[in-house]
Amino acid sequence: MAYFKRFSIWQLLLVLMSLPTMLALVGVLTAWLDIDLSVLSHLFEFVIPNAVLNTLALVLCVALATVVIAVISAWLTTVCDFPGRAFFSWALILPMAIPGYVMAFALVGALEYTGSFQTYLRESFSLSLLLPDIYSFGGVVLALSLTLYPYTYLLVKNAFQTQGKQSLEVGQSLGLSTLQSFWRVSLPQARPWIVGGSLLVMMETLADFGTVSVFNYDTLTTAIYKSWFSLFSFQSALQIASLLLLFVVVVSLLERQSRHKQRFTNSRNTVQARSRILLPSLYAYFACAFCGVIFFIGFVLPIGQLLLWAIPHLSLEITDQFWRYMLGSFSLSLLAMTIITAFALLLAFAARTQNSYLANWSVKISTLGYALPGTVLAVGLLAPIAAIDHYLARLGFATPLLQGSMVVMLLAYSVRFMAVAFSPIENNLMRVTPSIDAVSRSLSVSGLSMLRRVHFPMIRVGVLTAMVLVFVDVMKELPITLMTRPFGFNTLAVRIYELSSEGLWQRAALPALAIVLVGLIPVVILILRADKVQQ
Amino acid sequence: MSTDRLNLCCEYLLVALMLAMLVACSAEKGAEQTAHAMSADPIVVYSSRKEHLIQPVFQQFTEQTGIAVEYTTDKAGVLIERIKTEGKNTPADLLITVDAGNLGYAAAEGIFQTINSDVINDTVAPHLRDQQDLWTGLSLRARTLVYSTERVKPDDLSTYQALGESQWQGRLCLRTSKKVYNQSLVAMLIAEQGEVKTEQTVAAWIANLAIDPTSNDTKVMQAIEAGQCDVGIVNTYYFGRLEAKNPDLPLALFWPNQSVAKNSGVHVNVSGAGILKHSSNSDQARRLLEWLVSEQAQALFAGLNKEYPVISSGAIDPQVSAWGEFKQSPLALSKAYQLQPAAVKLMDRVGYQ
Numbered sequence: 066m067a068y069f070k071r072f073s074i075w076q077l078l079l080v081l082m083s084l085p086t087m088l089a090l091v092g093v094l095t096a097w098l099d100i101d102l103s104v105l106s107h108l109f110e111f112v113i114p115n116a117v118l119n120t121l122a123l124v125l126c127v128a129l130a131t132v133v134i135a136v137i138s139a140w141l142t143t144v145c146d147f148p149g150r151a152f153f154s155w156a157l158i159l160p161m162a163i164p165g166y167v168m169a170f171a172l173v174g175a176l177e178y179t180g181s182f183q184t185y186l187r188e189s190f191s192l193s194l195l196l197p198d199i200y201s202f203g204g205v206v207l208a209l210s211l212t213l214y215p216y217t218y219l220l221v222k223n224a225f226q227t228q229g230k231q232s233l234e235v236g237q238s239l240g241l242s243t244l245q246s247f248w249r250v251s252l253p254q255a256r257p258w259i260v261g262g263s264l265l266v267m268m269e270t271l272a273d274f275g276t277v278s279v280f281n282y283d284t285l286t287t288a289i290y291k292s293w294f295s296l297f298s299f300q301s302a303l304q305i306a307s308l309l310l311l312f313v314v315v316v317s318l319l320e321r322q323s324r325h326k327q328r329f330t331n332s333r334n335t336v337q338a339r340s341r342i343l344l345p346s347l348y349a350y351f352a353c354a355f356c357g358v359i360f361f362i363g364f365v366l367p368i369g370q371l372l373l374w375a376i377p378h379l380s381l382e383i384t385d386q387f388w389r390y391m392l393g394s395f396s397l398s399l400l401a402m403t404i405i406t407a408f409a410l411l412l413a414f415a416a417r418t419q420n421s422y423l424a425n426w427s428v429k430i431s432t433l434g435y436a437l438p439g440t441v442l443a444v445g446l447l448a449p450i451a452a453i454d455h456y457l458a459r460l461g462f463a464t465p466l467l468q469g470s471m472v473v474m475l476l477a478y479s480v481r482f483m484a485v486a487f488s489p490i491e492n493n494l495m496r497v498t499p500s501i502d503a504v505s506r507s508l509s510v511s512g513l514s515m516l517r518r519v520h521f522p523m524i525r526v527g528v529l530t531a532m533v534l535v536f537v538d539v540m541k542e543l544p545i546t547l548m549t550r551p552f553g554f555n556t557l558a559v560r561i562y563e564l565s566s567e568g569l570w571q572r573a574a575l576p577a578l579a580i581v582l583v584g585l586i587p588v589v590i591l592i593l594r595a596d597k598v599q600q
Numbered sequence: 601m602s603t604d605r606l607n608l609c610c611e612y613l614l615v616a617l618m619l620a621m622l623v624a625c626s627a628e629k630g631a632e633q634t635a636h637a638m639s640a641d642p643i644v645v646y647s648s649r650k651e652h653l654i655q656p657v658f659q660q661f662t663e664q665t666g667i668a669v670e671y672t673t674d675k676a677g678v679l680i681e682r683i684k685t686e687g688k689n690t691p692a693d694l695l696i697t698v699d700a701g702n703l704g705y706a707a708a709e710g711i712f713q714t715i716n717s718d719v720i721n722d723t724v725a726p727h728l729r730d731q732q733d734l735w736t737g738l739s740l741r742a743r744t745l746v747y748s749t750e751r752v753k754p755d756d757l758s759t760y761q762a763l764g765e766s767q768w769q770g771r772l773c774l775r776t777s778k779k780v781y782n783q784s785l786v787a788m789l790i791a792e793q794g795e796v797k798t799e800q801t802v803a804a805w806i807a808n809l810a811i812d813p814t815s816n817d818t819k820v821m822q823a824i825e826a827g828q829c830d831v832g833i834v835n836t837y838y839f840g841r842l843e844a845k846n847p848d849l850p851l852a853l854f855w856p857n858q859s860v861a862k863n864s865g866v867h868v869n870v871s872g873a874g875i876l877k878h879s880s881n882s883d884q885a886r887r888l889l890e891w892l893v894s895e896q897a898q899a900l901f902a903g904l905n906k907e908y909p910v911i912s913s914g915a916i917d918p919q920v921s922a923w924g925e926f927k928q929s930p931l932a933l934s935k936a937y938q939l940q941p942a943a944v945k946l947m948d949r950v951g952y953q
Contacts, residue, residue, distance in 0.1 A: 104941070107945050107948070111945070111948040111949055112948055178823075178826055178828065179822045179823070179825070179826045200811075200812060200814075278778075278815060279815055280815065281776045281778070281812065281813055281814065281815045281953060283953060287778065290778075291778060291944070293677050294675065294676070294677040294780075295778065295780065295783060295940065295941075295944045296941045296944055296945075297701075297705045297708075297937075297940070297941065299677075299681060440675075440678060443678075444678065444681050444682075444685075447681075447682060447685050448685055451685040451686055451687065451689070454686075454689050455687065455688075455689060458688075458689055544678075547673070547674045547675075547678070548674055548678055548682065550672065552644075552670045552671070552672055553670070555651075559673075563650040563651055563652065563673065564650075564652070566650070567650055567653075568816050568817065568818045568838060568841075
């Protein structure tokens, strides 16, 4: 009897957690009830084909570039040892704190024909050194890859850390060389982490608007905005958004399908300093140079450009308001991080213990929101919330309860960022063998207390990773914040948008630097914690 | 160990909650204080014009009238959708947005009420207002030609259309067609010379492009300055900003379409506003609108962004008036909304990215 009772509570929880995303999805899909043929036929003839090809190319190239950068640098800094390893190990996470659109306009500012870095190269080394045009497909891929590879890097690093030294030692005792043990032991075992990270990267790329618009690169997202803001057809915008969703559903189904056949369990021993592979000097130089180049283009160059812009405008931008933007960003991210990570933990645990169709579908739906452009998602959620408000108003509540309060904001964030928190937690939960659950139950520790006393200590690196990802993501988030913030509540991201969309990059540089600075706090905490866990 | 972790988690949660409450309280307290100090209900404004361009104006209004103004900013399309969804519950009284196309869309979606103000009817020129009196322009922006003073003689320039001539092959820079400023410029050309001829004009521009369309007006001018191209189309206030920073800028503005047909001239657009149908405070909102077209408010509202006032008696910023006078296109701006989708589709057809 008691079993059934708990069973139904978990099921209910799963359904409740996927409900907000479901509402937003229904909002998007019902758009097909009303078709504006004149707009749609134009879009399908002149806009969509190009947009689909561009989107596909972008998603594939960014996914590939981030996997290459992330896997190589994570392997080098976790499994190998070379001069500078300790520094790059955490420094390579830093580009994550730079929002995509900021990375884009900072890179463009430095690398375009009239940009600071390009001009410096021209004047110092005469005309001979000309860089390729940043306003190109390569430029978009570069900007997106540099902000997004840390997601995969964090996850894959976590995989290599928890893979255990035995597997590497077994490989070495069987006579595998360094490179062979990478290809044949480390890489296959890290697959779910790599795929999970790439999935996040792909979804983020699909939903991106800010970065691509700096390069005037047309994707499905820009097509959504075109039909909404330029052709004044919100319905068609939602219809294109459902195309985006289709993309994600296909990719994530493929990923889950392939994963079900495998189990990845092993967490007894983490890689420790003693067991790292010491690279011979030539390889060590390469390793150092590889990490150095990534760190330079991904962090030093954009930050340098922002500083160059910000310094002359310091007195104009540092006002009482500025500190409020910072406090707003920080507290909002902290709050969202706490709530979303807790939800993701519950979701992952419920899905693990329930393992039913309902559970699988709830997870799939709850993690779809990441691929929707924030604006579409926010508007999709607004309709049901407005309906509730109308209902409450009829019951006699004078002021709208939900709108313009933090509740809507946090709800929308959790729809959008559930996937970000879920992925690292779920991956780490997989490392906990089912037999541990069985033992725990036999000692009559189950349910929430099993999560707390058995699972949580084993997956805390994953939880920490989830917290950092969500914190930084919420800090960088713009469209939902813009639309649902209460009157007079501002964040750094909002400030950056207001200034940069008017072409005032120089003034936007200071809040951009502030976002990076505040975003670095959790990264530093993560590093300190992860180091402690390793010891 | 695990209790340590749990304690840590609880601490996190507590800190987060406290901080959020602190922010929420301080925001509310601020609102309360202003509400107490003022007698009337605050006017609530949704604005797609950015905070740094409206906040000083509202502050002056509040100082003079004692009426508080609350506002939030977002993109025009999002705000309009939000107002529609909020329906009768909307807290907003006024929508301020940029571009006649957006104002026309808002009017067509039925979210405005008629303004009914003699003050506005008497001071704002008719082609800068809605024909049904649902919105009014508040500041005027001109989209005109900019050229390199080193490589182009002003005598070589004449009209927007002439930028498609062969002498500009590989010398023209344009901003993306996704920006509404170019959409309304093309909409004006359609109104003046019909869709077929406009499609030829725009296709000829594209054939003359020196580099891919840029993401903003400033880039167009930087490209001309760097010698990548010689001529482009920009809004004057972007030029004003660059000029203010560098008075020796090797660029100048040119007013096109001055001597051709009577129905032509420099393309102008407005930022403007309308009172919302479900406004609970429409009298005060009207009062704010009327104040915004007063001479003093116009100098501030337009001056903050180096734009032109919408009233004929309005003082023009000295830097702006130094660019000279020009003949505006007399096209009623409410036309822009009707023709904008056609303009967007036309630009898609000729491959103007």
